[in-house]
Amino acid sequence: MRVLIASGIFHPDSGGPATYLYSLLPALQERGYQFHVLAYGDAPCDGYGYPVERISFKQSAPQRWLRYARRYAELAAQSDLIYVNTLGLPRPKVNKPLVLKIVGDYAWERALQRGWIAPDTDLDAFQKRRDLPHVAWFKARRAREARAADKIIVPSVHLRRLVSGWRVPPERIQLIYNAPEPTLRAPSLSQAEARQKLGWQLDGRYLLSVGRLIALKGVQHLIQALAAVPSVRLIVAGDGEFLPHLRRRAEECGVAARVQFLGKVPHAQMSLLMRAADYVAIYSSTEGLSHTLLEALQVGTPVIASARGGNPEIVQHGVNGLLVPHPDLPALQAALQHAFSGGVRDALAANSALGMERFSWQTLVEQTDAALRAVLERP
Incomplete structure (x- = not known):
């Protein structure tokens, strides 16, 4: 199974999605998956056991956006399935099965970063409030993106409830808890x-x-x-x-x-x-x-x-x-x-x-494997 992994960040970047993918992909490779990762960044791309491409930050934002969109379309055409791990990426529409992992509200984060809402704006309250047109546009965009996915994976009950509020059919949302990395153990040191x-x-x-x-x-x-x-x-x-x-x-x-x-x-x-x-x-x-x-x-x-x-x-x-x-x-x-x-x-x-x-790593791998295969095998 050829899978395109589309993400904003990837190892060695810090952050949950980067950590999650870096640990997950080798485990799924053992189950027959072939991956190609597309992300932003300037770190080396070698040594992963699967192709990794990074769209460099050493160019203007419009150039990055166009390069990401172009490579996404090219790689999607060669893939059986697309697994997107970041909302708001420049992704042209392609006719391929799509799984989306949602770990937060892109519209809320963008509004906070740009100062469009107060720094203490509650995420749950943000879902229901009436906003200025530019904030409402981001809300509508992330909701459309979620509804376009064949399946959405969320890591918590809280996020399942949040995403269902974007008018995503509940049967498309699957809870798969995150888990500590399989190699992470308490040091033998006191x-x-x-x-x-x-x-x-x-x-x-x-x-x-x-x-x-x-x-x-x-x-x-x-x-x-x-x-x-x-x-x-x-x-x-x-x-x-x-x-x-x-x-x-x-x-x-x-x-x-x-x-x-x-x-x-x-x-x-x-x-x-x-x-x-x-x-x-x-x-x-x-x-x-x-x-x-x-x-x-x-x-x-x-x-x-x-x-x-x-x-x-x-x-x-x-x-x-x-x-x-x-x-x-x-x-x-x-x-x-x-x-x-x-x-x-x-x-x-x-x-x-x-x-x-x-929060079992083995359970995470098994449930993710089953979710991806279920989408690919749909008639």
Whole structure:
């Protein structure tokens, strides 16, 4: 089966879709699939075991758009099936079976990035509100794109409900939970040994934030809340256009000495960071189903997360982590104070494996394989 993978990002880029595809494609190759990946970027394309093409960022946006659309049409013509992993790509209409994975609302993200809506606009409320014509256009576009797919894969119940609100027939939407990478295991090192390897203080208190540095990921709120826990250090693993703003925010809040920006960290090193941390924190405006939360729990580290999107499907409040209302600075400060009070971390860490059987890599591969074949085999 020849499958075109169309995505905005791909390994070694950071982000859920890049991580997901990089791990998934070899597993499906073993089941007889042949892949060709088309994405944006400038990283090398060799060494994947399947063709990878990247449309370079070293050209104007219109040039990138035209090149992507042209290559998409050419590669689609040579494929049996198309599996799209990013909404809003320049994809000319082709008469081929189409599966679409949706991990968020492209219209909401675009409106936030361009300042068309307030930074604290709730994703669920955004679905129902009346908007200016340019915002309404993006809403209509993503809904049309979703309705044109033969099948839609979503990684959370929250997203299934969201996408069904775009007038997509429910029978076309399939829930397949994300899962930690099959090779990801808790390091054999203890937390103390991991800290020693990283040069962290053995008796320090560390909060780890992982992800792209964009506004909706909420690192600015973690920085602001840090004043409530004077002895805690925030380690930020990731890069993005929001970094200068975050550095300024740390200075303004008087916590710059306790915030360390690591920049982009190779994914292979992430489990060591997670093992060394007391908590992994994701205080984002929304999440489809966070790979970072799953990976943290997989290595035995409890989590602190916004009670948004798919996060409550992973985090059992007071069991394997803490869920915090968003945006709510006093609640976040109180959650951090509680998290670093005596005995709480150890109790939550002891339960890190509870409920993780729902997020099985083998199940993800089997269900994705079945979904793709079902679309291809339709009369």
